[in-house]
Amino acid sequence: MTTDRTALVALLLPAAVVFVAFFLLPLANLALLGGSGKLGWAAYLAVLTEERYLRSLIATVLLAGATTLATLMISGVAGVFLSRNRFVGRALLTAMLTLPLAFPGVVIGFMVIMLGGRQGLVPEVTDRLFGERLVFAYSMVGLFIGYLYFSIPRTILTVMAAAEKLDPRLEEAARSLGASPVRVVRDVLLPGLQPALLAAGAICFATAMGAFGTAFTLATKINVLPMVIYTEFTLQANVAMAAALSFVLGAITWAVLAVARTVSGSTVAAAG
């Protein structure tokens, strides 16, 4: 038994060493550096006190919130539909809906340009229909569309997995007792799916807060927090401010995921 214990420690050790050396220590270092600039430790409050940063924080939170709501509604409907119906082509449709699961942010930015950029599909169509080109890619709207694109596949998967585990007989029972479709959704489906929706929503929110590739592709003018951090670091060479802001951003996303994990009781992590 004691030799087993030694072996177990030895097996965990390599991962622990790499993790401490390349993640925990650098992160602690970043936290210290954040307090070493012109503002001192007040840099951590600058995100609330300086109008420029506060505006971008509010914009980022609103964008992430809107993305989360829209994603949950769209993926909730599509996910429940796919898990409750059997039809020809269902497997193919599911595979296509989850294909962009691991597309990187930059590529998603390009997909938005394909849809709403200067030579995109939507401007082309609105030009034919109304004689005006509706270009939306290089703005907050484009970023919103991009984050939707990114979040829908993984959320559909989560909703489908959760709906498979819900007993369809509960819905049938409610229906046979005379419940309207709205009531079946409100009183049976939504409570059953709630943990999965919370977990998926937290991932959407955290990813939309911290993602960077899509905004980078669409326009450097979009004023979301990750872009502000990037600009502070590269153009302003204000490393301390960039450190403080990214530490605050990291703390927010981590906290959102941690809260969702406690509430929903499942493992939650963002990606990309």
Added chain:
Amino acid sequence: MQSRSPYFWPLLAFTLSVCAFLIVPVAMSMLAGVTRNYFIGVQSGLTLEWVVKVWTDYRHTVFRSIQIALACLACTLVLGVPAAYVLARKSNAFTRAVEELLVMPVAVPGLATALALIVTYGGWGEFRRSWVFILVGHVLFTLPFMVRSVLAVLASIDLRTLEEGARSLGASFTQRFFGIVLPNARAGILAGALMVVTLSLGEFNMTLLLHTPLTPTLPVGLADAYASLRLEVGSAYTLIFFVIIIPLLIAMQWAAQPIARTSARPTR
């Protein structure tokens, strides 16, 4: 033929339009990558000219990304599989805290992790300038996926009984690890490996800060092409990326199926 609810057709139409939203831009960009002049349209003719141009100018980014992804896979296998086994064997406050910590690099934005690495190790010139600096970031980011994938499979089998049996027959720890644990974790290792390679190939949030002008990766090259080159070139570059990544994504869907089935089965 069972009768469909009246909501079936509107819901199907909705789901199909969501699918179109996701797939149409992919198809458009693939087409644009082989179109002579996208502004004029497909009638300008199809060509591989742009793909060849991108391959000539940017293939080093493709090779570097594949190199980093494979090295990242090796690292996550060596670090992650043993760690997942320990987490599956011992479930106490300590291992739960370890699991929580390991997932942090996924919860914290890549931008923050990259900045932390740069302010800490940026002074080590050789290391900073080499592709290994990017690798470190990728390993941190992908390790949780390998650990969780293996852990999910190990948690669904009765590891304790299997190991007790082997031990009572005189199997050493090493024999048990290689003879029982690894073969049983195969599905999780495969799914985790596909995930790690896919994520590493596409990682941009950290890589943009971790790379140097001498070590651009595929996504960094893509961003560069999107920003500065004509649409056809960006599309052709994306097409090359899709050719690499889409088979991996399909393999990932296929590999995830047995795991979803085993973990959906109630344990004990």
